[in-house]
Amino acid sequence: MTSSGMNTSTVIEQIIPEYVTDQTILQAGDKIVSINGEKTRIKSDVDSILLKSEGENLDVEVERNGEKIVLNMTPVAIEYGEMTRYILGVEVAQAENNFKNNLYYGFWETVEFVSSVGDGLVMLVTGKVNINQMTGPVGISGMVVQTNGVYDFVYLLAVISLSLGVTNLLPIPALDGGKIVLLIIEGIRKKKIEEETELKIQSIGFAFLILLSLYVSFNDVVRLF
Numbered sequence: 001m002t003s004s005g006m007n008t009s010t011v012i013e014q015i016i017p018e019y020v021t022d023q024t025i026l027q028a029g030d031k032i033v034s035i036n037g038e039k040t041r042i043k044s045d046v047d048s049i050l051l052k053s054e055g056e057n058l059d060v061e062v063e064r065n066g067e068k069i070v071l072n073m074t075p076v077a078i079e080y081g082e083m084t085r086y087i088l089g090v091e092v093a094q095a096e097n098n099f100k101n102n103l104y105y106g107f108w109e110t111v112e113f114v115s116s117v118g119d120g121l122v123m124l125v126t127g128k129v130n131i132n133q134m135t136g137p138v139g140i141s142g143m144v145v146q147t148n149g150v151y152d153f154v155y156l157l158a159v160i161s162l163s164l165g166v167t168n169l170l171p172i173p174a175l176d177g178g179k180i181v182l183l184i185i186e187g188i189r190k191k192k193i194e195e196e197t198e199l200k201i202q203s204i205g206f207a208f209l210i211l212l213s214l215y216v217s218f219n220d221v222v223r224l225f
Contacts, residue, residue, distance in 0.1 A: 019089025173205025
């Protein structure tokens with residue numbers, strides 16, 4: 001599923017010929033409303049659902065000629081580096097660039113991105129994503145260099161800010177999320193954790209974050225060369 005532009009809708013503009021299969025039952029003009037019962041408000045919603053589908057059959061609800069119909073289809077598998085991606089083999093249209101659409105797509109893009117960060121962390125913990133795929137400061141600097149224009153640069157800054165905000169809420173000592181967990185524990189116990197004990201917990205968390213940062217940065221440098 002491809003597109004270009006800032007506000008990308010879920011309305012199919014055309015079917016990509018090289019990805020046409022016996023399972024291709026979507027048509028130009030179809031608006032993808034939901035997949036497997038999950039609403040698809042923006043293109044990123046579709047991409048996220050396809051990522052989690054692992055190639056299984058999908059119930060794709062579309063709006064066609066004013067009617068809503070459900071199509072059962074199998075996504076197309078393509079190799080993307082060391083990963084397998086699943087797509088619908090369609091190109092979606094860019095929405096009109098106006099104030100209303102900017103608010104709508106900006107809001108749902110933010111919601112979807114925050115959700116995807118959470119999904120990514122779950123996949124990391126469960127082993128579905130390798131830790132070597134994480135990117136640190138060195139990798140991010142490489143992305144900044146590759147940005148094309150002011151819009152891409154500002155978008156990348158927004159993505160980094162959201163990522164840091166979500167990560168900071170993780171229940172890891174030395175992060176705000178870890179502090180929140182300690183406060184909850186104190187509330188349940190109705191007793192303050194001793195300062196020395198809290199300091200030890202925070203130190204362990206800080207050491208873990210430093211080691212993780214060094215490991216990720218090392219992988220970033222290896223990828224550069």
